[in-house]
Amino acid sequence: MSECLLKIENLTRKFGGLTAVDSVNMYVNQGEIIGLIGANGAGKTTVFNMISGSFRPTTGKIIFNNIEIEHKPAHLICRLGVGRTYQIVQPFTTLTVLENTIVGALLKYPDVSAARKKSIEILKLLDMEERRDVKGSNLSLPELKRMEVARALATEPKLLLLDEVMAGLNPTDSAEFVNIIRKIRDTGVTIILIEHVMKAVMSLSDRIYVLNQGKLISEGTPEHVSNDPVVIESYLGSRKIASETIPNKEENVNAES
């Protein structure tokens, strides 16, 4: 049986009178790809912010690799092995792709030449090596998204949190991203994916958690979740996915939700 890498217990985050995340329980096993879905404002990014240490939970526990991390600072959580991307990509526009990636790697490797070597390896994995000397300001959106993933991977995470990396991409670029995410998992990295591109989530995820107004309303395999009447009513119905077949894991995912 796979080892549990992340366990979230009764996680709650309030902002004033608003409970953005409400008593959420989740677990993620080593090597899994987990989907985290739900309508806008459901609390998904707030969960990521708590796992990565940007926000403290109001109550609840986050246990990563057998260590309680909910009160640890973000840089330490990163060193323990949690990497993340941000919904809004914020590259250093005057630095090249390689230099941007090295900035991520320096969090792990204090030595610049080791950070450079690691960064080149990662750019190869993400099919970005040919673009390594291009400045951030000259990248297309799909390239920016890949560079964002490269920066997160350069910290050598055991767990990678991907926040809407396919948002705004056309179907062909989304399909390529799906393949990249599989390649990353095949290197041994466990992944949690927030995504509104439903065909991609359904095809990639081993299991899915569904949030609605801060609460978990469903969890299980893509088949289970996409047939759950509660999920169809609160989220999937409006995204016209419930009646569609779930693509084969190896199939290209070429349709936006």
Ligand SMILES: Nc1ncnc2c1ncn2[C@@H]1O[C@H](COP(=O)(O)OP(=O)(O)OP(=O)(O)O)[C@@H](O)[C@H]1O
């Ligand atoms: N720093 C903050 N201060 C106050 N309210 C916040 C803060 N961050 C998030 N919220 C609120 O918490 C709720 C959950 O937001 P969150 O960004 O986690 O949702 P989400 O599921 O990621 O949405 P989306 O799909 O639109 O990114 C929203 O009502 C949001 O306005």
